[in-house]
Each structure stands twice: as C-alpha cells, then as structure tokens.
Amino acid sequence: MTTTLYQIGTFAAGNRLLAPEQRAVQSSTERGNAITSGHRACRGCGEALAARVVLDAASRASSGRMVTVNATGCLEVFSTPYPESAWQVPWLHSLFGNAAAVASGVSAALRATGRDDIRVVAQAGDGGTVDIGMGCLSGMFERNDDVLFVCYDNQGYMNTGVQRSGATPPAASTATTRPVGTSVGNAFGTGKSLPLIAMAHEIPYVATATVADLHDLEAKVVTAMSMHGARYIHVLVPCPLGWGSASAETIRVARLAVQSGLFPVFEAREGAVTAAMTIRAQVPVEDYLRPQTRFDHLFRGDGRPDVVAALQERADRNIARFGLLAEQPDNPPDGRPQDPAPLEKETP
Amino acid sequence: MLRQLEGSRAVAETVARCRPAVVAAYPISPQTHIVEALADLVTAGELASCEYLMVESEFGAMSACIGASAAGARAYTASASQGLLFMAEALPNASGLSLPIVMTVANRALGAPINIWNDHSDALSQRDAGWVQLFAASNQEAVDLHVQAFALAERLSLPVMVNMDGFVLTHAMEEVDVPEQDDVDAFLPPFQPRQWLDPDDPVTIGAMVGPGAFTEVKYLMADRQIRALDTVTEVAAEFRAAFGRDSGGLVRPYRTDDAEVVLVAMGSTLGSATDVVDDLRAEGVAVGLLGIGCYRPWPYDEVRAVLGGVPRVVVVNRAIAVGAGSVLGRDVRLSLPGGTTVVHDVVLGLGGRPVTRAGLRELVLDVLAGQVPDETLHFADLDREAVHRELAREAALEEAAR
Ligand SMILES: Cc1ncc(C[n+]2csc(CCOP(=O)(O)OP(=O)(O)O)c2C)c(N)n1
Ligand code: SF4
Ligand SMILES: [Mg+2]
Numbered sequence: 152m153t154t155t156l157y158q159i160g161t162f163a164a165g166n167r168l169l170a171p172e173q174r175a176v177q178s179s180t181e182r183g184n185a186i187t188s189g190h191r192a193c194r195g196c197g198e199a200l201a202a203r204v205v206l207d208a209a210s211r212a213s214s215g216r217m218v219t220v221n222a223t224g225c226l227e228v229f230s231t232p233y234p235e236s237a238w239q240v241p242w243l244h245s246l247f248g249n250a251a252a253v254a255s256g257v258s259a260a261l262r263a264t265g266r267d268d269i270r271v272v273a274q275a276g277d278g279g280t281v282d283i284g285m286g287c288l289s290g291m292f293e294r295n296d297d298v299l300f301v302c303y304d305n306q307g308y309m310n311t312g313v314q315r316s317g318a319t320p321p322a323a324s325t326a327t328t329r330p331v332g333t334s335v336g337n338a339f340g341t342g343k344s345l346p347l348i349a350m351a352h353e354i355p356y357v358a359t360a361t362v363a364d365l366h367d368l369e370a371k372v373v374t375a376m377s378m379h380g381a382r383y384i385h386v387l388v389p390c391p392l393g394w395g396s397a398s399a400e401t402i403r404v405a406r407l408a409v410q411s412g413l414f415p416v417f418e419a420r421e422g423a424v425t426a427a428m429t430i431r432a433q434v435p436v437e438d439y440l441r442p443q444t445r446f447d448h449l450f451r452g453d454g455r456p457d458v459v460a461a462l463q464e465r466a467d468r469n470i471a472r473f474g475l476l477a478e479q480p481d482n483p484p485d486g487r488p489q490d491p492a493p494l495e496k497e498t499p
Numbered sequence: 500m501l502r503q504l505e506g507s508r509a510v511a512e513t514v515a516r517c518r519p520a521v522v523a524a525y526p527i528s529p530q531t532h533i534v535e536a537l538a539d540l541v542t543a544g545e546l547a548s549c550e551y552l553m554v555e556s557e558f559g560a561m562s563a564c565i566g567a568s569a570a571g572a573r574a575y576t577a578s579a580s581q582g583l584l585f586m587a588e589a590l591p592n593a594s595g596l597s598l599p600i601v602m603t604v605a606n607r608a609l610g611a612p613i614n615i616w617n618d619h620s621d622a623l624s625q626r627d628a629g630w631v632q633l634f635a636a637s638n639q640e641a642v643d644l645h646v647q648a649f650a651l652a653e654r655l656s657l658p659v660m661v662n663m664d665g666f667v668l669t670h671a672m673e674e675v676d677v678p679e680q681d682d683v684d685a686f687l688p689p690f691q692p693r694q695w696l697d698p699d700d701p702v703t704i705g706a707m708v709g710p711g712a713f714t715e716v717k718y719l720m721a722d723r724q725i726r727a728l729d730t731v732t733e734v735a736a737e738f739r740a741a742f743g744r745d746s747g748g749l750v751r752p753y754r755t756d757d758a759e760v761v762l763v764a765m766g767s768t769l770g771s772a773t774d775v776v777d778d779l780r781a782e783g784v785a786v787g788l789l790g791i792g793c794y795r796p797w798p799y800d801e802v803r804a805v806l807g808g809v810p811r812v813v814v815v816n817r818a819i820a821v822g823a824g825s826v827l828g829r830d831v832r833l834s835l836p837g838g839t840t841v842v843h844d845v846v847l848g849l850g851g852r853p854v855t856r857a858g859l860r861e862l863v864l865d866v867l868a869g870q871v872p873d874e875t876l877h878f879a880d881l882d883r884e885a886v887h888r889e890l891a892r893e894a895a896l897e898e899a900a901r
Contacts, residue, residue: 244705249562256566290555
C-alpha cells in the first residue's frame with residue numbers, strides 16, 4: 152500500500168512542502184498586496200482576509216492588469232475612509248446593488264477601447280449579491296460578460312448592524328431575527344443558494360470556497376482568471392462581530408462549516424458540478440454552532456435539539472447531494488478536490 | 500443635408516456619430532425607437548468599436564454607464580418615466596463621481612396612473628440629481644443638443660441629460676439635418692477622461708466620505724454646476740460657429756421687448772407658443788415668450804434679465820410638485836426677487852393632453868382679462884366638471900360613513 156503524505160491544516164501561506172508553483176500567492180514576498188494594512192475591519196474579519204487573498208491572486212494571475220469594482224458593505228466602508236484608501240489596485244465603488252452591472256460596463260469599455268488585456272473583478276457581500284444585487288448579477292451572468300464576481304458571504308447585512316439577509320442560515324439570531332417569544336431565530340425558509348443559481352445560468356465557472364483553505368481559494372481564483380466570460384466565486388467568510396465567534400476562531404469556524412456539511416465546497420463548469428471537496432470525518436453541526444453566540448439560544452436551558460436536528464438534516468442533505476463524504480480511506484482528505492461524476496441538475 | 504426622419508432615428512444617428520464606446524439601454528416607451536435604431540447601427544457595424552449592452556433594467560443601464568465612464572469610455576443611454584425613476588439611485592452617483600455620461604430622456608408622465616404620454620414629470624423629478632438638463636424645442640434642436648451634450652459633459656466632467664418630448668418629438672417625422680461625421684469629429688474630440696481605473700496608476704473612486712469633508716465635496720459639486728452655465732453658453736456659440744445653427748444655450752427670449760405678458764415654457768411647447776406670440780402680436784397684444792433651454796443648472800441671471808421688468812409672466816408647467824405647487828414656476832419666482840412682476844403658475848399638458856395654439860392663446864387672453872389667479876396653481880386644461888363630480892361623490896361617501 153502506498154502512503155501518501157498529505158498536508159493537513161490550512162495550506163497556509165509559505166507551505167514549503169508544496170512545489171513552488173503550488174505555493175500560495177500569499178507565501179511570496181513579491182505579492183501585490185491589493186489591500187494593505189491600516190483598514191478598519193474588525194479583528195479576525197473573514198471578509199478582509201478573503202478579499203486580500205482573492206485580489207492578490209487575481210492580480211498576479213493578470214500580471215497586475217486588473218480593475219476592481221466593489222459593492223457597498225463592510226469591505227467598502229472599512230477600506231476607504233476618505234482621505235485614506237487601503238487599495239493598491241484600481242478600485243471603484245458605486246452603489247450597493249449594482250456592482251455586477253458596473254463591472255459589465257467596465258468590461259465593455261475596456262473591450263470597446265482595445266484594452267481587454269485588463270481584467271475585471273467585482274466583489275460584494277452576501278446582501279449585495281444574493282438580495283439587492285441579484286438582478287444586475289443575473290443579467291451579467293446571462294450575457295456572459297467577462298467579469299469575475301466574488302461574493303464574500305458572512306451571512307448577513309453586517310455593515311448596517313447584522314440584520315438578516317437572504318443568505319442568513321435558519322435559526323441564526325440577527326438584529327432582525329431575535330429568538331424572542333417562540334421564535335428560534337431566523338426562519339427555516341427554502342434557502343437561496345447563489346452558486347446553484349449561478350450554475351443555472353450555465354456560466355463557464357462557479358466555485359465555492361472558505362477562508363479555512365486559502366490555498367484552495369487562491370487556486371480557484373487562478374482557475375477563474377484563466378477563463379473568460381462570467382465567473383462566480385462564493386466565499387464563506389466568518390464575521391466575528393455578527394456571528395459572535397472569537398476573533399481568533401475565524402479559520403476554525405469556517406473549517407467546521409465545511410466539515411459539518413453545512414457549507415459545501417465545490418466547483419462547477421457550465422452548469423455541472425465538476426469537483427467537490429470531500430470531508431474526511433463529518434463533524435456534528437453542533438460543533439459548528441456552539442462557538443457562535445448567534446446560535447446560543449439553541450443550547451440554553453433545555454436547548455432546542457429539534458432545531459439542531461433540523462440543521463443537521465440540512466448538512467446531511469448537502470453531503471448526499473454533493474457527494475462530500477470521502478468513502479475510501481485513500482480518498483484525498485479536506486483540501487484536495489476530487490472529481491466525482493457530474494451531478495444531474497435537479498429539476499424543480 | 501436635410502432629410503425626412505423620425506425624431507428618434509435622427510437622434511440615434513447623431514449619437515452614433517458622436518462615437519460612444521458603450522451604449523447600455525433598456526426599452527421603455529417612448530424611448531424605444533432610439534435604442535432600437537442604435538442597436539441596428541451597432542449590429543450593422545456602422546458604429547466602429549462600440550459595445551451595446553442589453554441590460555436587465557434601467558438601474559443596470561445607468562450602472563453599466565458608470566462603470567464604462569470610469570473605465571475611460573464615452574458612455575450613452577436613453578430612458579423615460581418609470582425607467583428614469585428605476586435608475587434614480589444611480590443618477591446622483593454618476594454626477595457625484597463626475598462621470599460625463601450622456602442620456603436622452605424621452606419625456607413622459609409618471610404613474611400611477613400609468614400613462615405613456617408626454618409631460619415633464621420624469622426629468623423634473625430628478626432636478627436635484629446633479630445632472631445638467633437640457634430641453635429640446637424641436638427635433639433639429641434635439642439632434643444638435645446631443646452633439647453639444649457630449650462636448651459639454653466631457654469638458655465639465657459632468658453627466659448631461661437631453662430632454663425631448665416623448666411622442667411629440669420622438670415619433671414625429673420632420674426634416675432634420677443630422678450633422679456629418681467629419682463635422683462631428685471636428686467638433687467633438689476623442690474622450691479624455693479626467694481620471695480612469697488605470698492599473699498603472701491605481702486610483703480609488705467612490706470612497707466613503709464622512710462629515711469631515713462631505714460638505715466641501717458637495718460645495719465643489721454645486722460650484723461646478725453653476726460654472727457649467729458659462730460652458731453651456733460657450734458650447735452653443737461654438738456650435739453656431741461650426742454648424743451655422745442656433746441651438747442650445749441657456750434661454751431663448753422671443754419678442755419679449757415691451758411685452759405686457761411673457762409665457763415661459765420648455766420643450767416642444769415652444770413651437771406652438773412662438774406661433775401664438777406672432778398671432779397675438781399681429782393683433783396688437785404685447786406678448787412675448789421665454790424658452791428655457793437649460794433647466795439645470797438654472798440660469799437665474801438670464802431669466803431675471805428677460806423677465807425683470809415684465810408686468811405679467813405665465814409659466815407653462817408640464818409637471819407639478821404635489822402638495823406644494825409647481826416645479827418650473829418656483830424657479831422662475833426665485834429668479835424674480837422683490838420685483839413687481841406677477842407670476843401666474845399654470846399647469847397644462849399633463850400625461851399627453853395636447854398643448855395647442857388655441858389653448859395657449861386663450862390662456863394669454865384670460866391672463867390679460869384678469870381671469871387667472873396668481874397666488875395658486877392654475878390648471879388651465881382641467882375638466883372641472885369631472886373633478887367636481889368626483890369631489891362631491893367623495894364628500895357624500897365621507898358623510899355616509901360618519
Ligand atoms: C440601496 C441601499 N439599500 C440599503 C443600503 C444600506 N446598506 C449598506 S451596506 C448594507 C449591508 C451590506 O451587507 P452585505 O452585502 O452582506 O455586506 P457586509 O457588510 O455584510 O459585508 C446595507 C443594508 C444601501 N447602502 N443602499
Ligand atoms: S462586522 Fe464582520 S464583516 Fe464587517 S468588518 Fe467586522 S468582522 Fe468584518
Ligand atoms: Mg454580509
């Protein structure tokens with residue numbers, strides 16, 4: 152039996168056991184540093200970390216020929232308190248709900264004026280993506296405009312004080328879904344998976360990622376940047392302030408979201424899933440929920456085992472749907488996408 | 500060369516000759532013929548290196564123009580009515596970011612009740628959005644204003660809205676001279692953006708500005724708008740020199756000397772109003788006309804210079820400020836501080852009700868006969884009987900409910 156040496160952990164910057172071409176952009180002293188220190192994000196902000204990784208990778212992949220469009224939200228506010236700016240790349244903020252359309256305009260302008268060597272990356276929070284920005288985003292997908300759109304999903308309207316968004320998970324307590332009276336927090340709705348909606352547009356590339364695996368996130372950005380047309384990456388970014396998790400736990404909480412099955416990490420091309428990151432050992436959703444005060448009410452007193460069970464059901468469903476469990480002991484563990492057979496698209 | 504053309508077609512051909520790099524548009528009556536014609540021109544390859552984005556909404560259209568303009572490209576869109584409102588959030592954004600976008604508005608009423616016909620409610624609802632607003636009196640002027648609009652926008656680095664009356668102008672077949680390509684090229688140099696999203700010299704556009712500097716930014720914006728008054732005059736003069744036509748400019752006074760009463764109007768009404776002035780003058784009635792060509796920035800000095808000593812002014816309002824009175828009339832009143840001029844604020848031609856020569860003539864004569872109030876908004880073409888009937892019915896219902 153052959154023994155494969157796997158790196159465990161986060162594939163963090165500077166992993167010397169990886170071949171040079173596989174190493175993280177962040178491991179290089181030459182990295183562009185698209186967003187510099189000094190911005191006003193909270194300690195442990197997953198969004199700030201993801202944005203740095205995404206834009207540094209995109210910048211390197213485009214040899215610095217890149218323009219960024221940003222929706223309103225935490226990222227925009229904490230990075231540009233006039234007269235300061237944390238951005239080292241050309242950066243445009245217009246409104247909350249129009250980042251995709253603005254990016255389409257930038258892309259069209261560059262094409263029309265013969266500068267299409269310059270690439271366009273748009274970024275928004277989950278609110279700016281799945282709710283108010285969805286019309287413009289769907290238009291951008293449908294036209295297959297040459298834009299990479301990145302959603303930093305912290306599962307709520309954090310910039311305005313942690314209100315519920317269409318991406319807030321069931322049972323989460325937010326400023327507008329307090330578990331008071333008989334409420335268990337955010338309602339168990341049907342959910343809104345923007346990655347699946349993006350796939351329904353059959354765009355060239357869709358991927359999900361988290362800040363628990365920055366190497367995977369970078370690799371997906373590099374893949375996306377090697378392609379043209381509409382591309383979408385959805386990154387889960389824990390928000391210590393909104394989730395009530397410790398600043399030092401951002402990476403661990405993101406990893407638990409993946410290992411519980413609540414946040415499937417996968418890639419899709421032209422509407423079909425082509426790879427999913429498998430879970431070596433599924434952890435109970437409770438392990439993910441407990442470190443976050445937004446789920447405290449599920450464990451206070453007698454707790455709400457029924458609600459936890461309902462969340463567990465959702466995680467199990469993801470695992471079945473995306474084939475997330477590594478069944479073979481030899482299967483590559485966390486962090487190594489494998490290639491399952493493409494999933495049939497579910498017809499409603 | 501004069502050709503018999505529909506207004507929309509003439510505007511589309513003119514816009515094409517202004518060589519926009521990005522056109523982003525969403526259809527709405529009565530703007531549709533403009534964007535259809537532009538789509539044809541782009542598809543047929545008559546507009547070299549132009550990207551036509553068929554966006555999912557007017558909000559998307561204006562947003563794409565914002566992106567295109569910030570990326571250093573000449574950007575154009577067209578809309579009307581509900582469409583203009585649908586992009587409302589992006590309008591002050593475009594002006595706040597100093598982006599020289601040009602937009603045609605095929606002026607149309609605002610619903611409810613939904614109504615596709617002409618008045619000025621749409622454009623005037625955006626009067627404080629920071630856009631330069633020009634109004635065309637004829638299709639020839641609409642054509643000429645578009646050439647001027649791109650020059651103005653880029654010289655000022657401000658967005659410019661060219662208003663033309665929906666249907667009345669957009670769908671009217673008339674003889675129009677669409678400026679030749681060479682002449683447009685000579686008049687309108689290639690777009691040189693003040694700043695753009697250059698990877699070699701990165702800029703942050705659209706930062707968060709707090710109380711520490713916000714007022715100053717707004718002051719500079721307001722100041723630039725006021726300075727635009729000179730540029731509007733300048734560009735109109737240059738246009739006259741280049742094309743030999745009087746189009747654009749701030750105001751258009753007509754036979755206002757020694758006038759007893761002066762009509763003030765914008766848009767296509769000016770055509771009929773000019774005829775009415777000629778007719779009444781021939782009958783010995785001392786009437787004049789002041790056309791407003793540039794509604795924003797508002798030409799205070801020019802309006803005061805014309806109306807200052809006039810005994811009576813009649814403002815033809817094609818939009819109302821519900822609960823307050825008029826929109827255009829207020830600007831006129833503010834231009835006449837402390838004077839003796841009596842201002843009659845008249846509403847006419849809402850939602851496509853025709854503004855006829857007979858109607859305007861009657862209005863002037865009624866004013867001179869002292870039959871039009873000057874304190875309250877006067878609805879000149881109202882079916883009073885219908886309104887009274889409805890008011891009586893409502894009163895009866897209220898009474899019954901008591
Ligand atoms: C049209 C509009 N509606 C509402 C707002 C207020 N607003 C600004 S940011 C924001 C929340 C942003 O949430 P999200 O996109 O998830 O980004 P986050 O701050 O969570 O990173 C809201 C509601 C706005 N700026 N514009
Ligand atoms: S509130 Fe959340 S998303 Fe916003 S800066 Fe703080 S940690 Fe980041
Ligand atoms: Mg959010």
